[in-house]
Amino acid sequence: MEDMSKASLQVVYDGPALQSHEMEVRDLAPALLALGELFEEANATLNDGRTKLSVSVKGSFKTGSFGIDLGVTQSLIQQAQDLFAGSPVTAAANLIALLGFTSLTTRGVFQLIKWVRNRDITKVEILSDGVVRVFCDQEHFDTEEKVLALFRNWKLRKAFQDVVHKPLQRPGVDYFAVREPDGDFVAASETEAENFIAPEQEEERLDESERVASLQLVNIAFRDENKWRFHDGASTFYASIVDPSFLSMIESGDLRFGKGDILRVRLKEIKTLVGDQLKAEHQVLEVLDHRRSGTQLKLPIQHPD
Template identity: 45%
Template sequence: MDMAQHSRFHLVYDGPALTEHKMNVRALAPALLAMGDLVERANEILNGNQAKVSVNVNASFKSGSFGVDLELAQSLWQKVLDFANSHPVTGILAIVGLLGLGKDTVKGVVQVVMWLRGRGVKRIEPLSNGLVRLYVDNDHMDIEERVLQLLQDYKIRRGLEGVIGEPLQKEGIETVAVVDKDAKKVIVSIDRVQAGYFKAPEPEEEALQEDEYATSLQVLNLAFQDGNKWRFTEGGGNTYYATVSDYEFLKRVQLNQEQFAKDDIIKARVRRIQRLTKDGLKADYEVLEVLEHRGASPKVQLRMDFGPTQQD
């Protein structure tokens, strides 16, 4: 029993450099990897862990271009096993359409990026039936909420940059197109002039949590210049750089009133700010106040048993 859904499309790179049906592996390999990342990320956003996708590649040739047949397979076993508790799965045909690479006419991510032309969205207005309206300058476009969800994801935008934007920066590659070979129809075509539209915007960093706590820190590296960060560990592999903003403590250090030996320990009040960045979860640390400073050598327990008191 075949519990998988398939989609096939033809990705074509065209230009003077490809007249002999050759494409530099340094351009092709990253583009194909980016296509895999793009489809897998879209499936992850829309389906979570309910379905898995795979991207298979077959090279094909046409005069003056380099074409790649892509077969996308989506396993639906997880949906069958967890049917009672699962949300409806977005099929691979729909995923390709929402990305703007499918045979059906739809305003997918690719079409929205080409419409935006690098312009920023001024306002997003929710509509009915799962649609939203994007406003740019005096223009607007209505798209599915799912397309907006993909459009706003940094990994999706990086995938499109890898498949479309970066190859078009290579000398001799002038066009990237998705073609329906059966219908002999070009689904979407992007030229070198439009390549810049597909450069992924830098994502905004999002502050997730800020907290303050008292902890013991082992000093690994000191910084004696203003603005430099000290390196600490809290033990258990949690090592980080932190700004020390306790002015009185720093003044004592500069006057040699506080002297440090290797791996000295301070008890301090610390502020931690966690941020979501394009590279994942990050944290910034600041030592607000040094409460205590002691050496790293543990104390030896002295056994002082004097025995029973002697009576004269």
């Protein structure tokens, strides 16, 4: 048996292009998917897998614009309920408030994004009772620690971008607004939309290593930072050629290559974490040997004395 938590939300896009109460599917579908991901990320961040959440379209309403009704349904997994009996779960209605999708709060994620306006956050102070103070130079904004945790979630910020900024880039779509039933709207205008662009994901260098490797040529490129495609017997990857002597010999025409040639090289691998994605970059530091493909079979040939 599961405990259920439900809440409703009304979302409106407004502007001259929407006076017929219609919105193109290619604009609406990504926005709806992003709304679902926004709530899923918020739920995952604050409830850590203890609840399941779904967002469904309940119907439409007329406001002289284009609007949709959403239902947010959250279920507490019984096993998690037993295991975390002493740990409070953030319910669906509270998620809406923390995201700032209600006029009853002035310090949700929605309001924090509008206040920051893509400025650099210079300091965060931890106050009492779960309150934090966010500084942009001399200005500050007080909010909850939970709101700050959501604000720092890059996937959630990207979802906000797709819900607010992207639709408002369409000609004639000027406003995004959201509210709980019978509540007042909280809104963002076309001029405020750029504040919702997600920041670039931070790149963290994890480690780097060098080794001697034999690589088979798959494709050669003399553009895009001289990134050649190689196969090492297990996988295919791109590597930048940064050996100046080797590149000079190529430019002079002293070297010729063909698909399947083998290069013995000093290979550098750099692993970085971008958001939650692990990435690997390869660089050929030095080419030690070049072996042409189609090598003749070896035979025990004896030469005369």
